[in-house]
Each structure stands twice: as structure tokens, then as C-alpha cells.
Amino acid sequence: DTAVSQTPKYLVTQMGNDKSIKCEQNLGHDTMYWYKQDSKKFLKIMFSYNNKELIINETVPNRFSPKSPDKAHLNLHINSLELGDSAVYFCASSHTSGNEKLFFGSGTQLSVL
Amino acid sequence: AQTVTQSQPEMSVQEAETVTLSCTYDTSESDYYLFWYKQPPSRQMILVIRQEAYKQQNATENRFSVNFQKAAKSFSLKISDSQLGDAAMYFCAYRSRRIYNTDKLIFGTGTRLQVFP
8 A cells, every 4th residue: 555665675795787767646636756865864756757757867977777668657777886875765746736745665775875 | 047055954943932944045037936845854855835936924834924025035935833743844936937947946055844742
């Protein structure tokens, strides 16, 4: 019954590897997002998709590639992982309307060694 | 570009007491939304309260209320009758009302609230 589910919850990997984080929402929302929370707890948007179309790309390195196969899914693939990529990554979804709250997944803690 | 500032990295309160968390923001827009999110140690982001800028009345949700001062661009959160479960990081966030600019929340840096018994 989880509204926004992302997997895995924890991801530990070596520098240089490629990894993916999956996200699915069952709320019927048309907009999905990826946020990054750094070690100081600062949350910043990375991407947003509306009806599978990329709307926002906040100057994220090309090594990060979001993919939205359908409205209910937004996956994040990261190539050539670097130490600085270590963070918690949150998926979220909402209706496009501005006052609609975002529903967040429980986050994926990525640790790059 | 819009910015959100939370000037209190940490706050503490005694159980059953009242605490106010500060938030200021900068925008040239007249219509927008403001939110407070709570992030407990479980990492889950939980919406606490939201305010539409065009509404003068301050939003309230049970023990949580806001003091929205549009001219001063201030949006503080008041927690009454604090409970141990209120201990968490609290984030203030801004969202534009313009189409497709609504697609992101801009967060402040957060305030860590400790609640003492």
C-alpha cells in the first residue's frame, strides 16, 4: 500500500560502478521527482518529469540519467559513481497543481567507497 | 531565483511547551505556496502544514500553526504542546504557482528540533 516506493533503501558501492535506483508511485500522479539530500541534510531537486516528459534538470552531471517508462515510474541511473555522489536520494510525486503536496519515498542512502 | 532561509540550525523545547521555528524566503512572485515538512530519524518526509500565499488566514493543523507575513516574506511554524514525537528535522519549502515552475519545491537548510521530557 506504499504510495511512493523506492528501492533499494541502502546502496553501498565502489567508485566507478554504475547503479540504478527505482521508484514507483501508485497515487495516479502525473509528476515525479528526484531530490538529493547531502550530508548536511540540504535537499535539492535534481529532476522532475511530467507525464514521462523531462521538465526540470537542475544542472545535474550527465552521469545521472533519469528514465520514466510510464507515469508511475521514474528510475535514476548513475554511471561512473564518484565519492561526492554519496547522499540520500528521494523520489517524490504529486499532481501538477501547485498546492498539491509532494509524496516522498523513504529515500535511498547511497554510499560510494 | 527563489531562496528559502532557515536561520536556526537547532532548536530545543521542553515537552508540553511551545516552540517557533523561523523561515524567511525571497521571491519576486506574488502567488506561491509554502510548506513545512518534517523529517524524523526514519528519513521519511512528512508534510506538516501548507499555506497558499493568496490566503491571509494563517494555516493550522491541530498543534501546528503558521505565522505567515507576506510583506515580510516570513513563514514561521509554531508547535504547541510539544511531544517527544515532534523531534525531527523541519524543512521550510517554497513552490511557485506558475505552470511548470510549480514542479519543484525549494527547501531551506532545515532546523533540527529536540524535545526534552
